[in-house]
Amino acid sequence: MRKRKILSLFIATIMLLSIFLSGCVNVQKSGENSLPAGNEEKKTEDSNLEGNLYKTGLPIVKDKISIRIAFSPHSANRTPFENMEITKVLEERTNIHIEFEQIPSGQGSEKLNIMVASGDLPDALMRIVSNDVLINNYDAGLFLPLNDLIDKWAPNIKKMIADPMVKSQLTLPDGKIYSTPAGELAPWSQVSQYLYVNKIWLDNLGLDLPKTTEEYMNVLKAVKEKDADGDGKTDDEIPLSMVGVDNFRTLLGAFGIACESDYIYIRNGKVGYAAATENFRKALEYFHELYAEGLIDSESFAQDIQQLYAKAKSGDLFSFNQFLNTTVAGPELGPNFQHLLPLIGPDGNQEYSQTILGVSHGLVLSAKTKYADAIIRWVDYLNTDTTTMLEVCAGLESQGVWTNLGNGRYLQNSNKVPEGLNWIEWFVNTAWSTTSAPVYLGPDFIAKNRSLEGDEITANALKRALEVLEFKLDEVMPIVMIDQDISKELALINTELSLLVRNSAANFIINGIDDAQWNDYLNKLKQAKYERYVELKQNIYDSKK
Structure with missing residues (x-):
């Protein structure tokens, strides 16, 4: 009897299970033409996965990964x-966490050299690798060639590298590319510095903007001797303050030797070394006269940039280079300072050495990274379109630095800077900025995408640059990847050479110079092989004619 009950229960269970399974099959069939079934979703997802990496779209990886990136921020970044909003948003979108290794501003080269020498590199280096570092180390197995990775994973970067100018500046002598492109190639990027004077003080003194080196000296004397700031005192104004000898270099165009940062200049196809010319001596004698008259701040050769900023913001400084x-003097006093056109020198020279538009190295990958594919997809995403690039460089639109105008263009809100900040401070503390982000804004980006109406900062920057570039020298040293040796x-x-010129020039400006000292200096330049340096530079210039 008991066995018969168990058998009946077993048969009933089988019948119920059969009915349930039949119903499930019917439900699945009835829904074939609506939503995909769960196993079909998984199949689609798997087809877009390669390991943990999604081949297209967002997120970039299925399971979150963490990558180490070393970078050096803008000097005004705090x-x-x-902690930036864009960093958090990018992690949400990509599922990639960035562990930033921040190198203090101004210490990028030193710290990078230590990393390279030890071989202890993070997964990637962001905007801190120079041409020299790449050229001198690309064959040491430290950095990862990116050609194949870009072809496979980075359609946006691939388009950028299709530009011959970009490709030539990124390609190493072995024919490989080790970095993604980056940088803002705007017109003002061709100008390194402007000579500014306080226009309000000039008006107080009844003086016009100086046009020549002689007029500039006379204006500085008037500032020193008279009550230029109108506070009733004649001894609290600083006529001119600089930050080291390099700050004087951009004024050499008045003496016919406008040159690059290494003192190389080119005239009629001939390369020369500005710091070894008689005109350089004339410039030093002019600067010494300014110093001897008390027109140059005595701390100019010892102070750093922040000390210069403090003097300008205090309201005691008349001129700087x-x-x-607004970065130097702050948002309130900055507009009082008017830039000068390149000064006309004693022999009628009026030149400016433009900074050649160069592509920066955005992201360089360590050969040891486990996440090369994901990193390349990540940096390619950052360069997807105008909106994404703006978000990375200037923050989310809701943060106010920029506004989408809805017509393919955007407005930079330089007229809405929060109280207590200048434009640069707001810009570089909202997002990664154009100086640190691995984003490439080409020569036509500003013209195509940015509206100048209501953007006084950009409009003025463009105006300043175009005015000064009227006097630029067209002959410049090309940016090329040269042989390692x-x-x-x-x-x-x-x-x-740089150390010799810097120390000698500072001494000559402070103490003056005679024939014996000048000849001794020239002999030291020869011993330091300046002629060989010029020869090598001439070969580079000739190779790209």
């Missing part, structure tokens, strides 16, 4: 990148 007036030789010679 907000850790990991920097890029942006030549690169090392150039770097070695230039290190010694």
Whole structure:
């Protein structure tokens, strides 16, 4: 009896299970033409996966990964990148966490050299690798060639590298590319510094903007001797303050030797070394006269940039030689400073040495990284379109730095800077900025995408640049990836030359110069192989004619 009950229960269970399964099959069949079944969703997802990496779209990886990136922020940056809103948003979109290794501003080269020498590199280096570092180390197995990765995973970067100018500046002598392109190639990027004077003080003194070196000296004397700021005192104004000898270099155009940062200049196809010319001596004698008259701040050869900023913001400084007036003097006093056109020198020279538009190295990958594919997809996403690039460089639209105008163009809200900040401070503390982000904004990006109406900062920057570039020299040293041995030789010679010129020039400006001292200086330049340096530079210039 008991066995018969168990058998009946077993048969009933089988019948119920059969009915349930039949119903499930019917439900699935009835829904074939609506939503995909779960196993079909999985099949689609798997087809877009290669390991943990999605081949297209967002997120970039299925399971979150963490990558280490070393970078150096803008000098005005005070907000850790990991705390920025865009950093958090990018992690949400891509499923990639960035562990930033911040190198203090101004220490990028030193710290990078230590990393390279030890071989202890993070997954990627962001905007801190120079041409010299790449050329001198690309064959040491430290950095990962990116050609194949870009072809496979980075359609946006591939389009950028299709530009011959971009490709030539990124391609190493072995024919490979080791970095993604980056940088903002705007017109003002061709101007390194402007000579500014306080227009309000000039008006107080009844003086016009100086046009010549002689007029500039006379204006500085008037500032020193009279009550230029109108506070009833004649001893609290600083006529001119600089930051080291390099700050004087951009004024050499008045003496017919406008040159690049290594003192190389080109005239009629001939390369020369400005710091070894008689005109350089004339410039030093002019600067010494300014110094002897008490017109140059005595701390100019010892102070750093922040000390200069403090003097300008205090309201005691009349003239300085920097890029942006509001960065130096702040949002309130900055607009009082008017840039000058390149000064006309004693022999009628009026030149400006433009900074050649160069592509920066955006992201360089360590050969040891486990996440090369994901990193390339990540940096390619950052360069997807105008909106994404703006978000990375200037923050989310809701943060106010920029506004989408809805017509394919955007407005930079330079007229809405929060109180207590200048434009640069707001810009570089909201997002990664154009100086640190691995984003490439080509020569036509501003013209195509940015509206100048209501953007006084950009309009003025463009106006300043175009006015000064009227006097630019068209002959410039091309940016090329040269042979490793030549690169090392150039770097070695230039290190010694730069130190010699910097120390000698500072001494001559402060103490003056006579024939014996000048001849001794020229002999030291020869011993430091400046003639060999010029020869190598001439070969580079000739190779790209």
